[in-house]
Amino acid sequence: MTAMKAQVYRGAQQLCFEDIDPPALEAGDVLIRVVATGIAPQDINHCAATVGEWPRIFGREIVGTIAECGEAVQGWTKGQRVALRSRVPCLQCDDCINERFSACRGYRSQITTAGLIPSGGGFAEFVRVPQYLVDRGGLWAIPSSVSWEQALFLDPVQRCLGAIARADLKPGQLVWILGAGSLGSILTLILNRFGIRTVITDMSPDRLDRARDLNAGTVIPSVYDDLHTKIQSFTNSKGADAAIITIPTQHCLHHAIDGTRRGGKLILLCDDPFDRMQSIDPCLFSRRELSLSAGFTLAVRQRHLAEELICDRRLPLEQTISHRYSLEDLPIAIDRASAEVTDTVKLVVYPQVE
Ligand SMILES: [Zn+2]
Structure with missing residues (x-):
């Protein structure tokens, strides 16, 4: 060759x-x-x-x-x-x-x-x-019924399924997705497919427009300094049950901590370095019984489910x-x-x- x-x-x-x-x-x-x-x-x-x-x-x-x-x-x-x-x-x-x-x-x-x-x-x-x-x-x-572009999502769908598994969701719970980029959008589609409520936030109006087109549950611009209060008011002061962070910024992490309910779960679906991080008080996690976990690994248990979802024309x-x-x-x-x-x-x- x-x-x-x-x-x-x-x-x-x-x-x-x-x-x-x-x-x-x-x-x-x-x-x-x-x-x-x-x-x-x-x-x-x-x-x-x-x-x-x-x-x-x-x-x-x-x-x-x-x-x-x-x-x-x-x-x-x-x-x-x-x-x-x-x-x-x-x-x-x-x-x-x-x-x-x-x-x-x-x-x-x-x-x-x-x-x-x-x-x-x-x-x-x-x-x-x-x-x-x-x-x-x-x-x-x-499979012959699956297009090239649909099949392209095998790897990211499997990653997103791993993050969703870590959130350990129960019926009726609400997931806050931070970032309406590729992973945030894929998460939105999958969670919608599973019948789980979502709210998605991002800085970019164009990304949020696209999220609306994908029927994302609720779309909120994240330009606000009080983003977490918007989530709190949206959830009647309860907070989201889980927050999945797809953009490694201090802004996202701090708001996710403040906008998630007591006992809620924060999942990092990113493996790149965070921007200019300042220290976070670990007591925030213990006082409010929050858990933080990394869900970026290509999840093994979700391998076959990822294939099924790729073949699912409703996604x-x-x-x-x-x-x-x-x-x-x-x-x-x-x-x-x-x-x-x-x-x-x-x-x-x-x-x-x-
Ligand atoms: Zn091994």
């Missing part, structure tokens, strides 16, 4: 559109011709920041066709349509047995790659799925796509999504250059 196009990360805010060699396969690996890649919140933050070493190629929400199978691969054939899970735990180690999946060595170290330092690789024309992922459910055969995930870009224009997409108040929700890149 000749060279392929890729967007190579070469330091903060330096994406270079380059010709590189396609990744070489080992016997148990599968090569994917990438049809589309969803831009995840981590991709946006990683491209804008200084992340470890480079060169590397980001992009972890990938759909495509199998271009080649290593000679030891069984059960997969060239031409099949697949969606990829970026990370999969081994389910055998001590951490997995104790359900600390994100601590699993395989979960942390094994990821799809377009070559260079493995980092997802979806911002390139071809990616290699290592044998570890092929053997453990990293590939999902897309219009592709309606969260606000912008589509060619691979060459990825830096424009990242810039647009990085703005302090952005109109972007879900962004998708189409890597094939032809």
